[in-house]
Amino acid sequence: MNYLALIYTTPEDSPAIGSPEWETLIGEYQAMEERFRADGITFSGNELQPASTATTITVRDGKVSTMDGPFAVTKEELGGYYLFDVPDLDTALRYAAMIPSAATGRVEVRPVVEFED
Amino acid sequence: MLAALIRQLDDFALAEDALQDAVESALVHWGRNGLPEAPAGWLLRTAQRKAIDRLRRNRRFADRAQDLTLILAAEETPMEDAVDALELPDDRLRLIFTCCHPALAPKTRIALTLRTLGGLSTAEIARAFLDEDAAMAQRLVRARQKISAARIPYEVPGPADWPARLQSVLDVVYLIFNEGYAASSGATALRQGLCDEALQLATLLRDLQPAEPEIEGLLALLTLTRARMPARDPARFVPLSEQDRTHWDRAQIDDGSALVETALRRGRPGPYQLQAAISALHCAGNSHDDTDWTQIALLYDALVAFDANPVIALNRAVALSYAKGAEVGLQALLPLAGVLGNYRGYHAAEADLRRRLEQTAAARDAYERAINAPGNDVDTRFLRQRLAALPGARP
Numbered sequence: 462m463n464y465l466a467l468i469y470t471t472p473e474d475s476p477a478i479g480s481p482e483w484e485t486l487i488g489e490y491q492a493m494e495e496r497f498r499a500d501g502i503t504f505s506g507n508e509l510q511p512a513s514t515a516t517t518i519t520v521r522d523g524k525v526s527t528m529d530g531p532f533a534v535t536k537e538e539l540g541g542y543y544l545f546d547v548p549d550l551d552t553a554l555r556y557a558a559m560i561p562s563a564a565t566g567r568v569e570v571r572p573v574v575e576f577e578d
Numbered sequence: 579m580l581a582a583l584i585r586q587l588d589d590f591a592l593a594e595d596a597l598q599d600a601v602e603s604a605l606v607h608w609g610r611n612g613l614p615e616a617p618a619g620w621l622l623r624t625a626q627r628k629a630i631d632r633l634r635r636n637r638r639f640a641d642r643a644q645d646l647t648l649i650l651a652a653e654e655t656p657m658e659d660a661v662d663a664l665e666l667p668d669d670r671l672r673l674i675f676t677c678c679h680p681a682l683a684p685k686t687r688i689a690l691t692l693r694t695l696g697g698l699s700t701a702e703i704a705r706a707f708l709d710e711d712a713a714m715a716q717r718l719v720r721a722r723q724k725i726s727a728a729r730i731p732y733e734v735p736g737p738a739d740w741p742a743r744l745q746s747v748l749d750v751v752y753l754i755f756n757e758g759y760a761a762s763s764g765a766t767a768l769r770q771g772l773c774d775e776a777l778q779l780a781t782l783l784r785d786l787q788p789a790e791p792e793i794e795g796l797l798a799l800l801t802l803t804r805a806r807m808p809a810r811d812p813a814r815f816v817p818l819s820e821q822d823r824t825h826w827d828r829a830q831i832d833d834g835s836a837l838v839e840t841a842l843r844r845g846r847p848g849p850y851q852l853q854a855a856i857s858a859l860h861c862a863g864n865s866h867d868d869t870d871w872t873q874i875a876l877l878y879d880a881l882v883a884f885d886a887n888p889v890i891a892l893n894r895a896v897a898l899s900y901a902k903g904a905e906v907g908l909q910a911l912l913p914l915a916g917v918l919g920n921y922r923g924y925h926a927a928e929a930d931l932r933r934r935l936e937q938t939a940a941a942r943d944a945y946e947r948a949i950n951a952p953g954n955d956v957d958t959r960f961l962r963q964r965l966a967a968l969p970g971a972r973p
Binding site: 462548549550551554555571572574 | 728735
């Protein structure tokens, strides 16, 4: 079963790229991924560019309209994600809790709809 | 039976629907042909077939229907034995942990536990919460959908998750009891029912998971609190100091006190054990004055260290006022004004302490704040009486 862990953080509270705090955070993410690999779980994940780089589009009556910015402007923004393939919600929550940003921001865990063919 | 079905089918919502289908067809068949030899076995077998029918109708799960047919055929046993063999104690324990999973909202956990394990109807639960039936039904439907869709496991948690998950289960049972006991609103008969449901659930937990001190602590706490209920009057609030202690249930008090001692001797104290120990001391006193308030205040110190809940700090302040005087109690109480400003109990406690300190004007002010805070009518009447009894009060 696939679960998407959506990482929400407040950019103004996040360490500046290249700062010692940032180095520490990167180290923590690397250690976490090591642990995921050691446990043998299937996962993938990425960090996203800030929400200021987002573009939101809507298509109505075949007409595309493009808007600068994220779908919703909030203090906490989507900063990255992990996709886990694990047996159940408890396992997903256990790994999501290892995401370093969960200690400062929030991580929303959503089950992915599965279609059997 | 539901617990056994959930384990077999590995799907909470499907098991509930299938059992419902089976009950419906029982009404038809049994009405026509009379009761079968083993009604429980008949129901279970029928529910299994209904589950397979439901899966077949849903093409996405056609493969699972195939699997289940094979599994159930392999498990073919005489009907009389089917239920006993399937109803393992572990099934009900799993069910409690699933219903009280922290991924569900606290109110949903309570409702789902009452519906699934307590056997209350959706309408009864809605009444207990003063919700519309439809809103409560909707809440339960969403919960079942989430359990299935997010695959909340139907399992007793392992050692790593055990303490937090057990806490969630104990809190649900405690809240069910408290909803009945504190009677924030609603009819009395139903509230009494909630207390008894909670006691049964705590007893079930203790039987399923013996030698777990916090479970014993919770069961002891509920037993001791229940023992003192006959001295209460549904129509008016009777403070502990004025209760007729001959109305307390001595047998229950002995049971509860023995249980909390057993729990504490295991050397793993926790908040429910401490609250039960406090309750046991209240029950041991022959009168309000005769109560060991010093020991109670010490237990509250320990409890505050476990749980920073300001209501516990409030109770600690009241205990201190009897152990060391009203002034000491008031000094411990006043810092809580900020966090408990909307809580009636805070203003009532402040009013009582100021009354005892003969600060009449300040007491009157606090009683008025307490009366204006949200709460039930019985308590409002009690507070008005206290206010009227202050020296120099207007009639």
